[in-house]
Amino acid sequence: MTAKETPRDAGSVTIMIAVLVPALLLVLGLIVDGSARLRAIARADALAAEAARAASTAVDTRSSTVGVDTASAARTAADYLARAGYPGDVRIVGPRAVRVTVTVTEPTRIGLLGSTAQSTGTALAELGVGTRDGGLP
Known part of the structure; x- marks a missing residue:
């Protein structure tokens, strides 16, 4: 090989980096927004x-x-959610049961999955009265 000839693989690392770096940045963005x-x-x-x-x-x-x-019960749950700063819905579903639904919106840092991440959580609390024997005879 003479001084004027260039090797055949010249620039192949640059092409590989040009393809991999954007892909890795995309994966990083999805991880941050997914969290x-x-x-x-x-x-x-x-x-x-x-x-x-x-x-x-x-x-x-x-x-x-x-x-x-x-x-x-409705007032207590609504007060709790108001102090936490999140909107919610409280329903009495029986003489001893309360269902609470709350919606949480979190900002995303990068925005690949949208500028905010929104989720709704629901919980049911039932008042237990008395003792339970745990299935013992």
């Missing part, structure tokens, strides 16, 4: 569970049967 979506899911589930638990503490002990004081 925002996972955080929104986890936060929505946790908020719904805690609001339902707070609502189930509103027990009506004045009547002959123990149940949930529906007005107080």
Whole structure:
């Protein structure tokens, strides 16, 4: 090979980097935005569970049967969600059950999956009265 001849593979690394770097940046962006979506899911589930638990503490002990004081339970769960700063819906689904649905919106950093990640969490809290034997005879 003379000094004027160039090797046949000249520039092949540059082409490979030009193809791989954008692909790796795309994968990184999907990971970062996907983690925002996972955080929104986890936060929505946790908020719904805690609001339902707070609502189930509103027990009506004045009547002959123990149940949930529906007005107080709805107010307690709504207050919890308001303090947390998230919108939600509280429904009394039975004499001892409260269902809470909350929607969480988290901003994404890169925006490949949209500028925000939104998730809805739902939890049901049932008031248990008495003891359970755990299936013992």
